[in-house]
Amino acid sequence: MMKSALVTGGSRGIGRSICQKLAIELGYHVLINYQGNEAAARETLDMVEISGGSGEIIKFDVGNAEEVNAALGAWVEKYPEAVVEVVVNNAGIAKDGLFMWMTPEDWSSVLHISLQGFYNVTNFFIQKMLRKRYGRIINVVSVSGVKGTAGQVNYSAAKAGVIGATKALAQEVAKRNITVNAVAPGFIRTDMTQDMDEKELAKLIPLNRFGEVEEVADLVCFLASSKSGYITGEVININGGIYS
Structure with a gap:
């Protein structure tokens, strides 16, 4: 049985580091999701394999339900004995600007990737996890979703929505030994910052x-491990002390 973990938006930044940690420290076969930058995804895979880990890249837009179901369905068909124990919903985009000038597209696209993406990917796996009676779902949100950030009304709303979903889903699936938690980074040194x-x-x-x-990947890795079995429905801030 090939124990696997899926990381959406895994080609760069926080996602890339999470892929490496899950493969090397927890021994998972890592599915590195990307939408457009195949070169970056392959670079992440190379880094995983050079370190002795196992993985592969998988392309789909998390906000597109048909793409998600087709790509993941094909993967499950290819590896019928594999089991995805960990899902990390990391994919997200930011289109910042004052709300009074925000276009409908800037609003909907940001919510679509984070919130609809959470639904599309998690919903694909949740029944499988329930049957296996084990799972770790980790949602990468943001300090903006916890406290709100001026100039990021769309991003704050998207991440706050995922936080609410995290807390609700955690209560639904806890009896089957599935934990659902969120990690809320502050300013992290990435391409976005x-x-x-x-x-x-x-x-x-x-x-x-x-x-x-x-540092974010270390926290995600802990939540993905058996050591975190009594932690669920939580939003863990990793922001250097910023709360307001």
Whole structure:
């Protein structure tokens, strides 16, 4: 039986580090999801394999239910003995701007990837996890979803929606030994934050620095492990102390 883990948006940044940790530290065969950047996804796979791990890339748009079902359905058919024990919903996009100037597309596309993406991917696996009586679902949200961030009404709404879904689903599936948790990063050094004034923003952070992707991945890896079996329905902040 090939024990596997799926990481959406796994080709870069936080997702890439999560893929590496799940493969190397927990021994999972990692499904590295990507939507458009195949080169980055293959680079992630190379990093996993060089470190002695196992994985493969899988292309689909998390917000497109037909693509999700087709890609994951084909994978399940190809590996009938495999079991996906861990699902990390990490894919997300940001289209920042003041709400009064926000276009319908900027609103709906951000919610579609994070919130509809959570539904499409998690719903595909949930009955399988229930039958196996084991599963780990980890949703990567944001400090914006916890406290709200000006200029990110769409992103804050999307991540807050996933937080609510996390807490509700955790109660539905706990009796079958499935945990559902969310990780809420603050400022993390990634492609998404590279244009920010890190030196200035660090003054707002009690720990006085941006976080590293490896630190978020370590937390996700813990929640994906058997050590976290009594933790469910939680939103764990990893933000250097920023709350308001």
